[in-house]
Amino acid sequence: MTKISKAACIGGGVIGGGWIARFLLAGIDVDVFDPHPEAGRIVGEIIANAEKAYAMLTGAPLPPRGKLTFCETLAEAVADADWIQESVPERLDLKRGVLTEIDAAARPEALIGSSTSGLLPTDLQRNMTHPERLFVAHPYNPVYLLPLVEIVGGEKTSAGTIRAAIERLAPIGMKGVHIAKEIEAFVGDRLLEALWREALWLIHDDICTVETLDDVIRYSFGLRWAQMGLFQTYRIAGGEAGMRHFLAQFGPCLAWPWTKLTDVVDLDDALIEKIGRQSDEQAAGLSIRALERIRDENLVGILQALKGGDNGKGWGAGKLLKDFEQTLWARGGDAAASADPSKPLRLVETKVSPAWVDYNGHMTEHRYLQVFGDTSDALLRLIGVDLAYVEAGHSYYTVESHIRHLGEAKLGQAIHSACQILTADEKRLHVFHTLRDTATGAVIATAEQMLLHVDSKEGKAVAAPAAVLDRVKAIAAAHAELALPEGAGRHVGQRR
Structure with a gap:
């Protein structure tokens, strides 16, 4: 490409x-x-x-x-x-x-x-x-x-x-x-212009305020349009009979004198002032940059939700994001291939985003698991278990995790995660991940995980192929020279 x-x-x-x-x-x-x-x-x-x-x-x-x-x-x-x-x-x-x-x-x-x-x-x-x-x-x-x-x-x-x-x-x-x-x-602006003309008349005629009109859009059909568009939404509205039934049922409405699309509103000073005043009230003192950030967070949430649609395959713009991420992961995996196996592999570099924090401004519990899962995924790509490998029917599945929370990751904080292979055989991969504050090096959390190599179609553990095992064993042999990381082998509730 x-x-x-x-x-x-x-x-x-x-x-x-x-x-x-x-x-x-x-x-x-x-x-x-x-x-x-x-x-x-x-x-x-x-x-x-x-x-x-x-x-x-x-x-x-x-x-x-x-x-x-x-x-x-x-x-x-x-x-x-x-x-x-x-x-x-x-x-x-x-x-x-x-x-x-x-x-x-x-x-x-x-x-x-x-x-x-x-x-x-x-x-x-x-x-x-x-x-x-x-x-x-x-x-x-x-x-x-x-x-x-x-x-x-x-x-x-x-x-x-x-x-x-x-x-x-x-x-x-x-x-x-x-x-x-x-x-x-x-195409897009023609559709927007039609909606905009009607909206101006609704404000001009005092049918509603600008805030009410925006609420009508964002709490109803705006959500439908975000993931399915217009025609596919109406196809569903036609029920089992589909689009033809919808057109037969609602097509006659087009002849009704509902809208004023052919009658252009006079956008005079009075209407401009009315809209401006109502828009100021709606903004409630938020700056343009603040509104942009709120908009961005909302869009990110919708895109992330759509990424998990269609049973995880992605839907609409979410599938586009999913495909884009796969190219990023592939590129990032190539970069990780140069990691020095004589020390724990530093595989994930990230920041604590606003979507990751709780009411205290600290990273929520499930995000630690996400970062450690990303670390395991990065290791798998390093040993050849990439997207093509998974699509061919084999992968490593995490069967046990033990996370220790030793510090706090806060909003905006730069963090990184490193992996040490403890043991490995034909089917099992025993790893220890350490999450640190990038600025200070302080340990924030650790995770010990056991992964099994599986045939995903058969749903059972099987031996990994030689090409994968050779890479695993090379890293494991180098990591065997390292000291056992503090906390390895602990169980829940064990005294220090």
Whole structure:
């Protein structure tokens, strides 16, 4: 799969900053050009929020963060990039001029995406020398969490460009969807515009407040849409007879004069003030950055819930996250292969995220088991028990765990876990994990575990193959020279 090796972002506002964060956290170097005097601060704050969100989003080992460089000129920013994302304000003359300048300075093979939410790519590519590589790449805010990108080509955009754009989005955890025909506002914003027009009338006519309207969305169909969309939701509403029954039953409602979609509300000063006042009341003093963090935590929770859908296979955006994590784990496993077997293997590096703490701000009990489980998983990948191995029908199952809580892991604390193999034979793997504070080295907790190699289809323990055993025995032999870790062999309630 073709990947983005280096990105350039022209414009670092809400959307441009989101793209920058998405690229950086996927390990991609980003050159940025934005003449705004506060661009560095704005982008920095967006990246900070993105890092907090990713700490909650996944326990998979993220690659080293890409290098961020602010450039003095547009030409300097795009010179070495193979993906260039334009995110300047939504004005045709401005965007067309910027894209033409990008086209003149970029490498011939570079892809050029525009973050426009409604301008047609044919209009944008009019003055370009290489218009075949220009396409609309319309994301949704926050770009670093919401995975969808609408990919829209213009009259001169090549089919190969569309394919390449969609292919290169997957390794950074995004889903490109091809919009087959140019149309103003594309698909997503057309749907949002319809809802927005009706919402403005409901506020204008004092049917409800902005808070009530938001409650109607977020406590009902918004939850359904988040994981299944519109048409599949309505298919279910049709019962066993499905979509055709739904359309026959509710189709006639379209002729009823319920909505005012064809009657545009006069967005005068009075209505703007009403909406502004109600929105201020709804925010209850929370800053934009605070609201962004609350939004991110909520989105992370939904994405994590969807990741476990369909009996653990993942559903919708959750499956996309699950697939993205598998690539991260694979990459992290490769990095772990260089671990020094002459000492306990340091396999997991993480931070205590807000989703991991209780009311005291301390890491909750089940998160210790998660970290130790991640440590065992990292060891398994190191000895060759990776996803392909598991899918082929064999794995190691944990059959016993003994955790000692010796300290406290607190919100935001950097922690790491190391593994020592105590004993190993053809079927059993006896390990001891130690969780430490990365800053001080203090021991926070330990876990002693016994794992059995199993045939998952037969549901019984079997001998591991020679390729796995050779790796296990090599590490076990090196660890046999180490001192037995303090606490190994203890049982629950044993006096010190």
